Each structure stands twice: as structure tokens, then as C-alpha cells.
Amino acid sequence: xxxxxxxxxxxxxxxxxxxxxxxxxxxxxxxxxxxxxxxxxxxxxxxxxxxxxxxxxxxxxxxxxxxxxxxxxxxxxxxxxxxxxxxxxxxxxxxxxxxxxxxxxxxxxxxxxxxxxxxxxxxxxxxxxxxxxxxxxxxxxxxxxxxxxxxxxxxxxxxxxxxxxxxxxxxxxxxxxxxxxxxxxxxxxxxxxxxxxxxxxxxxxxxxxxxxxxxxxxxxxxxxxxxxxxxxxxxxxxxxxxxxxxxxxxxxxxxxxxxxxxxxxxxxxxxxxxxxxxxxxxxxxxxxxxxxxxxxxxxxxxxxxxxxxxxxxxxxxxxxxxxxxxxxxxxxxxxxxxxxxxxxxxxxxxxxxxxxxxxxxxxxxxxxxxxxxxxxxxxxxxxxxxxxxxxxxxxxxxxxxxxxxxxxxxxxxxxxxxxxxxxxxxxxxxx
Numbered sequence: 456x457x458x459x460x461x462x463x464x465x466x467x468x469x470x471x472x473x474x475x476x477x478x479x480x481x482x483x484x485x486x487x488x489x490x491x492x493x494x495x496x497x498x499x500x501x502x503x504x505x506x507x508x509x510x511x512x513x514x515x516x517x518x519x520x521x522x523x524x525x526x527x528x529x530x531x532x533x534x535x536x537x538x539x540x541x542x543x544x545x546x547x548x549x550x551x552x553x554x555x556x557x558x559x560x561x562x563x564x565x566x567x568x569x570x571x572x573x574x575x576x577x578x579x580x581x582x583x584x585x586x587x588x589x590x591x592x593x594x595x596x597x598x599x600x601x602x603x604x605x606x607x608x609x610x611x612x613x614x615x616x617x618x619x620x621x622x623x624x625x626x627x628x629x630x631x632x633x634x635x636x637x638x639x640x641x642x643x644x645x646x647x648x649x650x651x652x653x654x655x656x657x658x659x660x661x662x663x664x665x666x667x668x669x670x671x672x673x674x675x676x677x678x679x680x681x682x683x684x685x686x687x688x689x690x691x692x693x694x695x696x697x698x699x700x701x702x703x704x705x706x707x708x709x710x711x712x713x714x715x716x717x718x719x720x721x722x723x724x725x726x727x728x729x730x731x732x733x734x735x736x737x738x739x740x741x742x743x744x745x746x747x748x749x750x751x752x753x754x755x756x757x758x759x760x761x762x763x764x765x766x767x768x769x770x771x772x773x774x775x776x777x778x779x780x781x782x783x784x785x786x787x788x789x790x791x792x793x794x795x796x797x798x799x800x801x802x803x804x805x806x807x808x809x810x811x812x813x814x815x816x817x818x819x820x821x822x823x824x825x826x827x828x829x830x831x832x833x834x835x836x837x838x839x840x841x842x843x844x845x846x847x848x849x850x851x852x853x854x855x856x857x858x859x860x861x862x863x864x865x866x867x868x869x870x871x872x873x874x875x876x877x878x879x880x881x882x883x884x885x886x
Contacts, residue, residue: 469587473596475645476580477603479539482638483576484607485615486546486569486631487515491702492616492721493624495710500624501559509830511566512703516823518570520816526574527812528674531805534648535579540639542579546572547635554628577604577815581795582808586649594796595739601792602735605728608701612724616717677810681871682801685750686794686814688864692757693791694818695858696764697784699825701727704847712844713772723777730785738789742796749793750869754862760787761858768848791818821857828853
């Protein structure tokens with residue numbers, strides 16, 4: 456891989472590469488969230504309880520999280536294009552297997568494949584950004600990328616949910632897998648790692664990550680960096696409750712707990728996607744202008760997020776209150792990406808994907824813990840499968856506990872950060 460492109464303009468080619476990579480990410484998001492609208496169907500198909508259904512999400516998120524650092528190392532060495540293509544194919548195969556099987560353990564294996572494939576998408580797009588766009592523009596593109604990824608949530612909440620209802624489990628998941636494989640072909644054609652790979656500018660003589668023996672030292676420098684760990688905990692607190700709601704327990708809560716139809720619940724999730732797309736650019740501007748205060752801004756938005764959830768569980772329950780809740784949650788969630796901007800500005804580009812991978816683990820480890828603890832709490836209360844809203848309110852305390860761990864992590868890593876916290880960011884002039 457080469458050094459980030461120094462050009463101060465955004466080219467048409469840069470936009471086309473980004474759009475192609477974004478399509479892979481959107482499909483990955485669709486696959487990631489598709490199980491969230493199929494939770495009750497999965498209980499019937501695999502004949503299991505809430506705790507075992509939660510394992511689907513926990514396993515996928517756990518594999519996704521654990522794959523982040525290895526994936527980051529592979530991206531830093533081999534480039535994002537290859538990983539996007541390979542990941543999309545793996546994820547597509549996983550969806551096809553999930554569509555055909557009715558065996559619980561085969562389905563778990565399929566979710567492992569989906570998690571592995573999904574792990575390549577966001578990191579690859581993040582790796583592409585500083586090589587195709589001016590560095591001062593990357594916070595905005597980071598937020599826009601994350602926001603547009605929510606179109607995947609829309610695809611699972613409405614079109615996928617409709618296909619699931621009309622044509623059944625197998626057709627819905629096999630179709631999703633086929634789309635993923637087709638998108639992999641498009642990425643192979645349209646995505647390029649950097650302008651140098653296309654001969655737009657001359658490649659630098661040095662290839663920092665070309666020596667395999669350096670991977671260990673690069674990984675060690677990331678693991679020792681408070682900057683990377685702060686990104687980890689910022690992502691942890693930003694995504695904890697949101698992913699638990701969107702990826703698994705939101706749909707059952709709205710249908711079984713509150714009595715809304717799947718279509719009504721689907722529109723709530725769609726509204727969340729719309730709001731995320733709208734607020735993403737706002738957070739991009741905030742992050743780029745308040746670089747020294749990102750941890751404290753994160754905690755401020757998290758405080759708002761916790762407050763609105765508490766108010767909802769105490770006094771909410773109407774359809775309007777759901778829309779108000781999801782609007783405010785979407786306003787707070789993008790702070791999860793602030794950590795990636797911290798990594799990009801403070802660590803050397805030779806480890807940017809690896810450090811971003813460590814940061815990206817945070818939100819999905821917290822989501823995995825929250826989703827599983829939520830399911831265990833529901834089973835302990837013992838009122839399933841048609842859980843009353845009271846059960847969901849009590850189970851939500853598990854997510855609050857996970858949230859608190861992340862808040863402590865953000866504060867501790869902020870005070871651990873020093874002037875020499877890791878390999879510093881450098882820009883090598885090329886061309």
C-alpha cells in the first residue's frame with residue numbers, strides 16, 4: 456500500500472471508487488441486520504428459546520469483532536480491494552447456507568461465515584478514504600459512509616422483511632446471498648486501493664507493510680496505543696444499545712412487547728435509517744472542528760442516549776414515542792465513529808486499518824454482550840415466547856451495565872493518552 460494521496464481536490468474517480476466500496480458495505484449491513492427482523496421466525500424455524508436465538512447475533516458479532524485486527528492487518532498488507540471481494544463472497548455463501556438449513560448448528564456456522572465476511576467491509580472503506588480523499592475531508596466521509604450504510608438497515612427492515620413474509624425464509628436469505636456475490640463481482644471491477652495502483656500518480660519507492668516480519672511489531676504498537684483503545688471504547692459506548700435494538704431485540708420488543716405489527720415496526724427501523732443518513736454529515740463537521748474534545752462530546756451524547764431510553768421505558772409505549780426515541784438515538788449513535796478520526800489523526804498510516812479494526816471491535820463486543828445478556832434476562836423472567844413489555848424493560852438493565860463499562864473505558868484511556876502514544880500519523884508526498 457502507498458501513502459495517502461495529498462491532493463486537495465475530490466476527483467470523480469475517487470467518488471466512483473468510494474461508491475463501489477459503499478455498495479459492498481450496504482449489502483454487508485443488510486446481511487448484518489437481516490436476522491433482527493427474522494428473530495421470531497427463527498424461534499419457530501429452529502425450535503429454540505430466546506437465549507439460543509440470541510446466540511445467532513452474539514456469535515456473528517463475536518466473530519466480526521475478533522476478526523477486526525486480523526482483517527486490519529490483511530488490509531494493511533494486501534489492500535482493501537481484495538478483502539472487499541473475498542469478504543462479500545464469504546458473506547454471500549453464509550446467507551445461502553442459512554437460507555437452506557433448518558438445523559440450529561449449521562445455521563450458527565452460517566452466521567460465523569456472515570460475520571467473517573462482514574468484518575472486511577467497513578474497514579476496507581475506511582482504508583480507502585485517506586488514500587483517495589484529502590485528509591481534512593475524511594471525518595466527513597467517515598460519517599457519510601457510516602450513515603449511508605444504514606440503507607442496509609432499510610433493506611432488511613422493509614424489502615427483506617416483505618420477501619420473508621411473502622416468499623418465506625429460504626427465498627429471502629438465498630436472494631440476499633446471491634446479491635452479495637454479485638456485488639463482489641462489481642467491487643472487483645470498480646474498486647482500486649489507491650491512485651498509485653491505477654497509475655494516476657507515481658507509487659512511492661517504499662512499501663512499509665510489504666515485509667511480513669514487521670506485522671508483529673505493527674500489531675504490538677497498536678495494542679500498546681491508548682489512542683487505539685480510546686477508539687475501542689468510544690465505539691463501545693456509541694453502538695451498545697443501538698445494535699442490541701436494531702440487530703435483534705427491537706423488532707420483538709415492538710411486536711410482542713408493544714403489540715405493533717411487523718410493518719409498523721419496520722417503519723420505525725426505516726425512520727432510524729433515514730435519521731442516521733441525515734445526521735451523519737452533521738457529526739462529520741462536529742468531529743472535524745472539535746478534534747481535541749471528541750471523548751467528552753462522546754460522553755455528552757451517550758448521556759443523552761441513556762436518558763432518552765430511561766424516559767421511554769418509564770413513560771413511553773406509544774407509536775409516536777417510538778419515533779421520538781429512535782430520532783434521538785440516531786442523533787447520538789454516530790459518535791461511535793469519532794474514535795476512527797482520532798486514530799487517523801494520531802497514528803501512522805502503516806497501521807491505520809489495524810488500529811481502526813481494534814476500535815471497531817468495541818461496539819460489536821458491547822453489542823454481543825448486551826444482546827446475549829438481554830436474551831438471558833428474558834428467559835430468566837420466563838414469560839416467552841410472547842414477552843410482555845415489562846420483561847423488555849427489566850432486560851434492558853443488562854445493556855445499561857455494558858454501557859457503563861464503556862464509559863469508564865473512555866475516561867481511563869483519555870487520561871492514559873500522551874504525546875507519544877504510538878506511531879504518529881505521517882503524510883508522505885508522492886507524485
